[in-house]
Amino acid sequence: MPGSEQPATAGAQTLWRPTLLARRGHKDVLPDVYRRHDYSSISIFVVIVLAVRTLFVSGLSAQDSYNLWLIYAIAALGFYLVFGVAGRFAFSQTFMMALGAYLAAWLSKSVPVWQAMLYSLAISAVVALILAVLLIRTNEFYFGIATLAIAGIGTLVFQNWTAFAGPSGLVYNIPSIEIGGFVAETETDFFWVMLVGVVVALLVVSLIERSPLRREAIAARDAPMVARTLGIPVAWIQVIMFVLGSVFAAVAGSLYAQWQGVISPDTFGIDLSIGIFLMAILGGLGSMWGVIIGAAFYVFIPQYLQSFSQYQNIIYGGLLVVILILLPEGLVGIAARVRDARRGRAHLTTGPGGNGGVLHWLAEAVSHARSSRS
Amino acid sequence: MARFVALFASGISFGAIVAIVAAGFLVLYKATGVVNFAHGDLMTAGAFVAVWSIDSLHLPILAAYALALVVLWGVGMLMERLVYAPLRHRSMMVIVIGTLGAATVIRYTLAVWQGSTPLQLQTPVGTDSVWHLLGAAISYQRTMIVIVAAVVLGFLYFLFYGTSFGRQVRALATDRETAQLQGIRVRRMAFIAFGLSAALAALAGILIAPLSSVDLTLGFNVMLTAFAAAILGGFGNLTGVIVGSLIIGLVQQLVGGYVFLAYSSALPFVVMLLIMVLRPTGLFSEEARARL
Amino acid sequence: MLEAAGVNVRFGGVRAVSQVSLSVTRHEIVGLVGPNGSGKSTFLNALTGVVPASGSFAVDGQAVSLGRPAKARAAGVLRTYQTPQVYTALSCVENVMLATAPRRWMGASSAIAARPRMIAAERNRYSRAVEMLSRVGLADLAGAPAAGLSYGDRRILEVARALAGDPKVLLLDEPSAGLNEQETARVGAILAEFRADGLTLLVVDHKIEFVSKLCDRVVVLALGEVIAQGEPADVWRDQQVIDAYLGLEDA
Numbered sequence: 001m002p003g004s005e006q007p008a009t010a011g012a013q014t015l016w017r018p019t020l021l022a023r024r025g026h027k028d029v030l031p032d033v034y035r036r037h038d039y040s041s042i043s044i045f046v047v048i049v050l051a052v053r054t055l056f057v058s059g060l061s062a063q064d065s066y067n068l069w070l071i072y073a074i075a076a077l078g079f080y081l082v083f084g085v086a087g088r089f090a091f092s093q094t095f096m097m098a099l100g101a102y103l104a105a106w107l108s109k110s111v112p113v114w115q116a117m118l119y120s121l122a123i124s125a126v127v128a129l130i131l132a133v134l135l136i137r138t139n140e141f142y143f144g145i146a147t148l149a150i151a152g153i154g155t156l157v158f159q160n161w162t163a164f165a166g167p168s169g170l171v172y173n174i175p176s177i178e179i180g181g182f183v184a185e186t187e188t189d190f191f192w193v194m195l196v197g198v199v200v201a202l203l204v205v206s207l208i209e210r211s212p213l214r215r216e217a218i219a220a221r222d223a224p225m226v227a228r229t230l231g232i233p234v235a236w237i238q239v240i241m242f243v244l245g246s247v248f249a250a251v252a253g254s255l256y257a258q259w260q261g262v263i264s265p266d267t268f269g270i271d272l273s274i275g276i277f278l279m280a281i282l283g284g285l286g287s288m289w290g291v292i293i294g295a296a297f298y299v300f301i302p303q304y305l306q307s308f309s310q311y312q313n314i315i316y317g318g319l320l321v322v323i324l325i326l327l328p329e330g331l332v333g334i335a336a337r338v339r340d341a342r343r344g345r346a347h348l349t350t351g352p353g354g355n356g357g358v359l360h361w362l363a364e365a366v367s368h369a370r371s372s373r374s
Numbered sequence: 375m376a377r378f379v380a381l382f383a384s385g386i387s388f389g390a391i392v393a394i395v396a397a398g399f400l401v402l403y404k405a406t407g408v409v410n411f412a413h414g415d416l417m418t419a420g421a422f423v424a425v426w427s428i429d430s431l432h433l434p435i436l437a438a439y440a441l442a443l444v445v446l447w448g449v450g451m452l453m454e455r456l457v458y459a460p461l462r463h464r465s466m467m468v469i470v471i472g473t474l475g476a477a478t479v480i481r482y483t484l485a486v487w488q489g490s491t492p493l494q495l496q497t498p499v500g501t502d503s504v505w506h507l508l509g510a511a512i513s514y515q516r517t518m519i520v521i522v523a524a525v526v527l528g529f530l531y532f533l534f535y536g537t538s539f540g541r542q543v544r545a546l547a548t549d550r551e552t553a554q555l556q557g558i559r560v561r562r563m564a565f566i567a568f569g570l571s572a573a574l575a576a577l578a579g580i581l582i583a584p585l586s587s588v589d590l591t592l593g594f595n596v597m598l599t600a601f602a603a604a605i606l607g608g609f610g611n612l613t614g615v616i617v618g619s620l621i622i623g624l625v626q627q628l629v630g631g632y633v634f635l636a637y638s639s640a641l642p643f644v645v646m647l648l649i650m651v652l653r654p655t656g657l658f659s660e661e662a663r664a665r666l
Numbered sequence: 667m668l669e670a671a672g673v674n675v676r677f678g679g680v681r682a683v684s685q686v687s688l689s690v691t692r693h694e695i696v697g698l699v700g701p702n703g704s705g706k707s708t709f710l711n712a713l714t715g716v717v718p719a720s721g722s723f724a725v726d727g728q729a730v731s732l733g734r735p736a737k738a739r740a741a742g743v744l745r746t747y748q749t750p751q752v753y754t755a756l757s758c759v760e761n762v763m764l765a766t767a768p769r770r771w772m773g774a775s776s777a778i779a780a781r782p783r784m785i786a787a788e789r790n791r792y793s794r795a796v797e798m799l800s801r802v803g804l805a806d807l808a809g810a811p812a813a814g815l816s817y818g819d820r821r822i823l824e825v826a827r828a829l830a831g832d833p834k835v836l837l838l839d840e841p842s843a844g845l846n847e848q849e850t851a852r853v854g855a856i857l858a859e860f861r862a863d864g865l866t867l868l869v870v871d872h873k874i875e876f877v878s879k880l881c882d883r884v885v886v887l888a889l890g891e892v893i894a895q896g897e898p899a900d901v902w903r904d905q906q907v908i909d910a911y912l913g914l915e916d917a
Contacts, residue, residue, distance in 0.1 A: 029792060030785070030792050031757060031809070032757060207777050207778050207781070208774060210777075211774075211776075211784055213773070213774055215760050216772070222753055222754075222755060223751055228715070229714050229738065229739055229744070230744075230765050230831065231767070232764065233736070244774065
């Protein structure tokens with residue numbers, strides 16, 4: 001919450017040096033966030049993804065994980081919008097993945113696959129909109145519990161509604177992606193589809209972040225009542241972010257169904273819900289790159305811990321707690337902290353609770369040390 | 375009629391279990407403000423420890439139950455030390471995500487330790503024995519559940535309203551800062567509340583387990599149902615939670631038993647969602663507004 | 667300009683504000699004073715919809731429904747808080763931009779599909795926000811994270827944000843609280859400067875000197891009720907006012 005923490009010391013502001021633009025008298029410019037080089041970053045990301053794939057990814061199982069990473073990245077980017085930027089504590093991300101997947105599978109029995117995908121997204125968006133409008137005014141834990149309940153109801157429906165989801169929610173032989181003359185058949189084909197998906201998702205997040213929506217979402221997240229008295233439509237902004245993030249999940253889900261050809265309710269179970277939290281917390285919610293890195297850890301680390309595979313989920317759970325305790329801003333947070341410390345300025349963070357970067361962190365550490373001594 | 379009586383009886387006994395779970399939940403929430411998402415897995419753990427004590431340690435059934443309660447009290451305290459204490463100065467959201475991590479650790483530790491095959495927990499009254507009321511067969515286990523729940527909830531009433539522990543918990547729930555200034559030892563209270571809450575979860579797990587089987591998902595749905603009951607009861611006091619639990623139990627068994635058989639376990643969630651839609655800010659609202 | 671009549675606020679069984687009526691005319695600066703717990707801040711919270719309240723409230727002759735923050739804002743009522751509520755996750759200029767109207771080209775669709783217009787609107791907001799920051803002396807810190815500001819600067823930033831929303835009436839909740847004399851003087855000077863532009867202001871505060879210097883008129887609240895009002899110098903001599911203040915100090 002803004003203003004609630006200890007005021008920084010008087011000397012603190014000297015840590016920030018005005019930029020050239022600021023000194024010139026700021027005629028006709030924009031806040032710093034608009035000067036981010038997102039398009040270059042996304043291009044570099046694509047180059048790295050291609051290079052790593054060419055150099056290191058061989059064999060079916062490696063390609064499979066690589067694609068899974070991209071799918072999870074799309075869902076996690078959606079979660080970044082819902083939880084990171086808008087601050088809504090939601091368990092519905094996996095439910096929206098499942099909804100997207102089951103809808104795409106069911107619809108593709110009667111219409112061409114690309115139409116099935118489109119309809120699936122549209123229906124998922126409407127479902128997310130209805131849920132958000134009904135529930136967005138609940139407080140953070142009620143919202144968390146409500147979305148958990150929706151995920152629970154969803155699982156039951158997918159298990160029991162045979163006409164829609166097949167016996168016990170098992171669906172086989174889901175047709176592959178087909179757009180125009182292109183039919184995705186190999187892992188490589190799917191890789192391209194998913195890469196396009198991730199790039200589109202990154203672009204959308206980047207456009208949202210370089211717009212008034214980011215600013216107002218942060219305001220609505222950190223002190224909703226203050227935001228309301230400033231005229232910010234808090235509920236509506238959170239609805240928008242929730243629907244956007246849910247659509248990302250539905251895309252990821254429907255891609256997953258068409259890629260694997262088989263889905264069951266367990267594919268999108270509570271473990272994946274917690275996995276998505278882990279991706280977000282591990283990578284850090286300071287920027288959209290955090291969840292991409294978080295998703296990579298989530299998918300690739302188990303590959304190197306084959307001999308511990310039965311302990312995998314224990315490690316995940318423990319890691320979640322350890323990261324919360326030791327790295328409040330995630331892996332990306334460390335990088336940003338180092339970079340900003342070198343430039344001699346406090347850095348801005350986007351994630352919930354991460355307000356104010358180094359200074360805030362120091363102030364907190366100091367007050368923590370003080371309070372634990374007394 | 376017999377069918378109604380049977381469903382009504384199972385509604386009451388399920389409600390009684392939910393009430394124990396929700397009360398454990400409430401104790402922790404009141405004393406620390408934490409919404410513990412590991413509560414369901416603590417339930418599961420209680421049932422597993424009881425099964426293990428009987429099958430591997432060959433303890434008598436009641437001794438095994440007691441051991442499970444003690445072990446889970448310890449697990450609760452351990453959780454306080456490892457998860458809550460290091461995060462206590464952070465936002466509540468961070469602590470709650472921490473409990474999610476703890477839930478995962480507990481669940482998969484159980485999986486590694488006991489495997490994922492469903493197990494059977496014995497009960498002192500026997501799983502198949504029944505008595506009859508108006509033509510309906512009511513199992514001794516369900517009867518025992520109601521009696522145990524009544525005793526435990528009575529004890530909790532005494533604890534909340536008749537002891538200094540209860541006064542301190544209520545003071546913490548009203549205003550943490552003032553309570554701290556008045557010399558309430560917040561950390562000690564948190565330590566005890568985590569233990570007590572986990573033991574209550576374990577008790578619920580032990581009571582419900584003989585009705586079906588013990589597997590890793592035993593606690594999760596009951597926990598969600600208990601959330602629903604707590605929210606229905608206003609998340610405020612023990613009475614509200616108990617009434618909410620009984621309503622939820624009856625709704626699930628009666629409505630589910632007659633109409634939506636396949637979806638009966640979703641009914642509590644539907645009730646909860648309806649409440650949230652109608653009263654979105656719940657009872658937290660005044661508190662939240664006053665704090666800005 | 668601002669007319670509030672019979673405003674009541676209850677917390678459970680406690681009447682925090684009871685039947686308070688108060689009006690502020692255009693370009694007037696009114697101080698709302700009273701001992702701690704007298705309901706001053708709660709009254710501001712009631713007018714801005716932060717706490718549920720009953721009573722009638724009108725701005726510029728237009729009725730404003732109580733209990734709806736967005737309505738109060740739309741009617742031109744902006745405010746600050748007892749502890750400065752600046753967004754530490756945003757930069758100073760972004761904090762100010764939160765309040766700058768009009769709210770056009772702000773949604774998700776314009777962020778994605780109408781970027782040139784969205785950017786143009788943002789440039790406009792940015793330049794107005796920076797202008798406001800330079801008037802209050804924070805222009806150099808425009809791009810700096812608000813988290814790095816001192817307490818006094820946070821207070822000033824918050825005032826600047828409220829002013830950037832073109833308030834018809836500005837409500838300040840204890841603008842001098844937590845500030846040293848020098849900082850209080852800075853806030854006073856800023857308000858005096860904007861007063862020359864015709865600002866209409868309702869200030870809650872308990873620093874008598876600060877209020878006397880700034881305000882045209884003072885209203886005194888005690889235990890949720892208005893007990894006196896008038897010119898500052900007269901009000902301080904009122905026996906009831908003296909009793910209210912001293913009575914609380916005794917307790």
